[in-house]
Amino acid sequence: MAMVGVFALAALGMLAPAGARAEAPLSVVATTGMIADAARQIGGDRVSVRALMGPGVDPHAYRQTRTDIAAMVRADLVLWHGLYLEAQMEGFLQELAARKPVVAVAESLPRELLISHVDYSDKFDPHVWMDPRLWSRVVETVREALVAARPEDAEVFAANAKAYLDRLSQLADYSDKVFASVPETARVLVTAHDAFSYFGRAQGFEVLGIQGISTQSEAGLQRVAELVDILVQRKIGAVFVESSVSDRSVRALIEGAAARGHTVVIGGELFSDAMGADGTYEGTYPGMIDHNATTIARALGGSAPERGMSGQLANGS
Known part of the structure; x- marks a missing residue:
């Protein structure tokens, strides 16, 4: 237009x-x-x-x-x-x-x-x-x-x-508390695009995105292959999809790791560039971050309440 x-x-x-x-x-x-x-x-x-x-x-x-x-x-x-x-x-x-x-x-x-x-x-x-x-x-x-x-x-x-x-x-x-419970060796966040660097810096996580900081950057086969190598070599068992980005590249990682005998699961869907549905707790900024913190911590071996910081998450993590 x-x-x-x-x-x-x-x-x-x-x-x-x-x-x-x-x-x-x-x-x-x-x-x-x-x-x-x-x-x-x-x-x-x-x-x-x-x-x-x-x-x-x-x-x-x-x-x-x-x-x-x-x-x-x-x-x-x-x-x-x-x-x-x-x-x-x-x-x-x-x-x-x-x-x-x-x-x-x-x-x-x-x-x-x-x-x-x-x-x-x-x-x-x-x-x-x-x-x-x-x-x-x-x-x-x-x-x-x-x-x-x-x-x-x-x-x-x-x-x-x-x-x-x-x-x-x-x-x-709350984020500090639940992320402190994640084992040091498990503090690796693999997502569809590089939207979590500030989270990683604040919480001491290594963050690996398939695409760059903009979803307009291309996720090349070489980048996917590099991340598959990392998943296999470091025995990383969970990756995350994002609500505002196609999950195609993330599923390519899972399939690539499976082809090499390593099982990787989707740890959950995270809110990266947009919040949850209007009218829901996840559709607020606190709810968005509460959901992410709870989902990441639980998927990577940490301890977090199923319904989040104040029990308002709709379906737990």
Whole structure:
């Protein structure tokens, strides 16, 4: 679909006039579910939040629709991740930023806290939400963006943000506890694409992705063969699929290991670039990370409650 320009939409009267609907909830559009969850929790009933990318959607490949464009142009505030996560949308978002408040929330992170990648010498790994402590810094930026857009609600946003950040601190502590129970030799996470490096750094896990940090990179036969060698030689018994990435390459690993007499099972489905179903616990950021932590720990020989940190996981791990 051809891009609909910001200025063309303005000419059609789709840009909301400044100061319109001051008493209505602040209209916020967020690109990803993780950002939308933070905005909803911080904003409460003072905001109306729409997430462009739902469950199972790959943000690396996502292109905005005409409906998305209209929603962003009409919104009071647009929140996007940045760090080249929304690679196909970046041009439009940068253009829109010249006309209204548009904030790339992860770009606020200090560069020394980010992980670079050999595939992208001038870019950083965008998957910072995999470390709840690091993501908490992004949540603070979401709070600041909401306050800047609606300063009269600053106290409400601050109180809600504190409660949300306290919950993320509990989530991080839970993750530390369950991952500490995983045997040292089993701390290897093999997944469809390289989305878990921040998790690995925080928890002392080796992370091996079939594809690179973007799902747009190719998973070549050589990479699959290399990982099969590692699975067999190190007797790794579990690999993981992702909810927003095809499981084809992961199953190729399992078949390759089986051909060499080594059994590998799928340890579970993880949420990588998108959260769970709307309206579920797993469809929130805490639920997403709780599910991942519980699933990984239990599959790799650790100890974790079947229903997760607070007993809310729908079907256990």
